[in-house]
Amino acid sequence: MSPPASDAQSSKTLSKDASGITRRTLTTPLPNPSLMVTADHTLKQEEAPVYAPARGEVLLHIKATGVCGSDIHFWKAGRIGSLVVEGDCILGHEAAGTVLQCGEGVSNLQPGDRVAVEPGVPCGTCFLCMDGRYNLCEDVQFAGVYPYAGTIQRYKTHPAKWCHKLPSNVSYAEGALLEPxxxxxxxxxxxxxxxxxxxxxxxxxxxxxxxxxxxxxxxxxxxxxxxxxxxxxxxxxxxxxxxxxxxxxxxxxxxxxxxxxxxxxxxxxxxxxxxxxxxxxxxxxxxxxxxxxxxxxxxxxxxxxxxxxxxxxxxxxxxxxxxxxxxxxINRYRDTWPAGIHCLAGGVLDLKPLVSHTYPLERSLDALYTCGDLSNGSIKVQIIDERDDVL
Structure with missing residues (x-):
C-alpha cells in the first residue's frame, strides 16, 4: 500500500463528489481534463477535481477509455430507459489505467499496477448481490451514469475490488476493450x-x-x-x-x-x-x-x-x-473480467483491430463527434492519455 499523499500533493480542501459524498481533494502536477454531458444534451470539456482515494479505493491514471454507444445515447437522448441524465456527468466506462495511490486497507494492488476497470460498483448487501447476481443490483454505482463520474478524465478513484490486474502482454487499449x-x-x-x-x-x-x-x-x-x-x-x-x-x-x-x-x-x-x-x-x-x-x-x-x-x-x-x-x-455482466483477460492474454481473441480511431484526452470532444456520426466509418473509438508525469 502506498503512503498517504505528501503535503505537496495534498490539499486541505474538502468538497462533495458527484454522488454527494464529501471527500478530500488533491493537487496534482497535471490538470484533470474531463468530458461531461449535461442535462440539456450538450457536451463540454472541464477540469474535474482530483479526489484522494478513500478506504478500499485506489487513485488511477486512466490511460485508455473506449467510447460506447451508451455514451452517445446519454449525449443525444439524455437517457437509457430509466437512467436519466439530470445534471453534469463525466462520461466513460470502458477503461484501463495505472494505480497511482492506494487508500487505507488496500492489499491486492500497489502503485504502478496496470489494471482494467470494472465500472459497476454494486451495493453488496441486497438479495441479488448476496446471490452473486450483482449485475442486477438496483443500487449499483456505475461509472459514467449520472450522478457517478466516468472515466473520460485523467485521474479517477475506484474501489480496488473492481480493478483487475493486466498481464504485461495485454495493452491498455485491450484492457479498455474488456468491458464490451x-x-x-x-x-x-x-x-x-x-x-x-x-x-x-x-x-x-x-x-x-x-x-x-x-x-x-x-x-x-x-x-x-x-x-x-x-x-x-x-x-x-x-x-x-x-x-x-x-x-x-x-x-x-x-x-x-x-x-x-x-x-x-x-x-x-x-x-x-x-x-x-x-x-x-x-x-x-x-x-x-x-x-x-x-x-x-x-x-x-x-x-x-x-x-x-x-x-x-x-x-x-x-x-x-x-x-x-x-x-x-442481459444487463451488463458479472464475473467476466478474469476470463476475459485470459482470452486476450492467451490469444483466444485478438480485438486490437477493432480500434479504428484514437484521440488524446484533450480532444475527447472530437472522439464523441467521430463516434456519433456513422459516416465517419469508426468501429471503436478510444481516448488515450500517454502522459507519465502525473504524480
Whole structure:
C-alpha cells in the first residue's frame, strides 16, 4: 500500500463528489481534463477535481477509455430507459489505467499496477448481490451514469475490488476493450451457444463484431452477421473470414429478411435442424429484434444484447410462443473480467483491430463527434492519455 499523499500533493480542501459524498481533494502536477454531458444534451470539456482515494479505493491514471454507444445515447437522448441524465456527468466506462495511490486497507494492488476497470460498483448487501447476481443490483454505482463520474478524465478513484490486474502482454487499449467483451461473454453464456450449431449476429458494430469473434472462438458454426452498412460487413468478413455476411434489405419486412438469412444455412439438406439455434441481437433496434425472432429455429434462443427503446409494441408474440423460442436479455455482466483477460492474454481473441480511431484526452470532444456520426466509418473509438508525469 502506498503512503498517504505528501503535503505537496495534498490539499486541505474538502468538497462533495458527484454522488454527494464529501471527500478530500488533491493537487496534482497535471490538470484533470474531463468530458461531461449535461442535462440539456450538450457536451463540454472541464477540469474535474482530483479526489484522494478513500478506504478500499485506489487513485488511477486512466490511460485508455473506449467510447460506447451508451455514451452517445446519454449525449443525444439524455437517457437509457430509466437512467436519466439530470445534471453534469463525466462520461466513460470502458477503461484501463495505472494505480497511482492506494487508500487505507488496500492489499491486492500497489502503485504502478496496470489494471482494467470494472465500472459497476454494486451495493453488496441486497438479495441479488448476496446471490452473486450483482449485475442486477438496483443500487449499483456505475461509472459514467449520472450522478457517478466516468472515466473520460485523467485521474479517477475506484474501489480496488473492481480493478483487475493486466498481464504485461495485454495493452491498455485491450484492457479498455474488456468491458464490451464482458457484455458479449455474459450474453453468450446466458444464451448457451453450442459447439457446431449455427448462430446469427445482428449488427456489425463493436459489440456485434466482438460477439462474432467470440462465437467463432466458442465453436459455433456456421455463422452469419447482418448489418445495413456494407462497409461494416466488409470489416466483419475480414475480421472473421469464416463468417458469412448479410446486408439487411430495407425494402423487405422482418420476415422477408429472416427468410433470406435462413437461406445461408443448410436448411435445404438437413431441414429445420440446420437453421440457426441462437441469434445474438446486438443492435436493440425493434425491427432487428423482430427479424431475429423469425430467423432463429424453433426451440432456439434470441439473446438481446443491444440497448433499445423503452417500449417495443410489435414483437411477434404468437410466433415466439408457438415455436417455444426463448427471448432472453442481459444487463451488463458479472464475473467476466478474469476470463476475459485470459482470452486476450492467451490469444483466444485478438480485438486490437477493432480500434479504428484514437484521440488524446484533450480532444475527447472530437472522439464523441467521430463516434456519433456513422459516416465517419469508426468501429471503436478510444481516448488515450500517454502522459507519465502525473504524480
Amino acid at each position: 467483451l464482458s457484455v458479449v461473454m455474459h450474453g453468450i453464456k446466458s444464451a448457451g451457444l453450442s459447439l457446431g450449431k449455427g448462430a446469427v449476429i445482428c449488427g456489425a458494430g463493436p459489440i456485434g463484431l466482438i460477439a462474432l469473434a467470440a462465437a467463432r472462438a466458442s465453436g459455433a458454426h456456421p455463422l452469419v452477421i447482418t448489418d445495413l452498412e456494407p462497409s461494416r460487413l466488409a470489416f466483419a468478413k475480414n475480421f472473421v473470414p469464416t463468417a458469412a455476411t448479410y446486408q439487411v434489405d430495407r425494402q423487405l419486412d422482418a420476415a422477408g429478411n429472416a427468410k433470406k438469412i435462413r437461406e445461408l444455412f443448410d436448411i435445404e439438406n438437413i431441414g429445420e435442424y440446420g437453421a440457426p439455434e441462437t441469434v445474438l441481437e446486438c443492435t436493440g433496434v425493434e425491427s432487428s429484434v423482430i427479424t431475429a425472432a423469425y430467423t432463429v429455429r424453433r426451440g432456439g434462443t434470441v439473446m438481446v444484447i443491444g440497448v433499445g427503446k423503452e417500449i417495443m409494441n410489435n414483437l411477434p408474440f404468437m410466433h415466439l410462443s408457438l415455436a417455444e423460442i426463448d427471448l432472453k436479455f
